[in-house]
Amino acid sequence: MSELISIEDFKKLDIRLAKILSAKRVEGSEKLIELSLSVGEENRTVVAGIAKSYLPEELIGKKILFLANLKPRQIFGIESQGMVLALSDGENLSLIVPDRDLPEGLRAS
Numbered sequence: 871m872s873e874l875i876s877i878e879d880f881k882k883l884d885i886r887l888a889k890i891l892s893a894k895r896v897e898g899s900e901k902l903i904e905l906s907l908s909v910g911e912e913n914r915t916v917v918a919g920i921a922k923s924y925l926p927e928e929l930i931g932k933k934i935l936f937l938a939n940l941k942p943r944q945i946f947g948i949e950s951q952g953m954v955l956a957l958s959d960g961e962n963l964s965l966i967v968p969d970r971d972l973p974e975g976l977r978a979s
Contacts, residue, residue: 883939884939885936885937885955885977885978886976887934888933889931889974890931890932891907891930901919903920904948907934907952909974914938914951915949916953916954917950918954920965934967935954936954
């Protein structure tokens with residue numbers, strides 16, 4: 871297990887529900903996909919290392935969880951404005967998706 875954190879530490883994480891509007895492979899990378907996300911009132915671009923598990927076309931319209939307040943960084947010349955949340959057992963990767971249809975922008979609690 872990881873180090874325990876306080877509820878105040880958890881509250882610092884802005885985990886949001888987003889809808890994938892578009893997805894395309896990042897040129898020059900085997901594992902990266904550039905995602906355009908709808909997060910309620912705004913759109914975000916996120917670069918995610920999920921190309922070995924998902925085809926871009928199967929991602930469009932999917933609702934996912936992502937970390938919205940991660941400091942942006944340049945990945946292959948693209949500004950990534952958050953991080954997609956996924957689970958992996960080392961071989962298989964699965965995006966974290968809600969089991970009900972909820973509006974984009976909701977914050978996880």
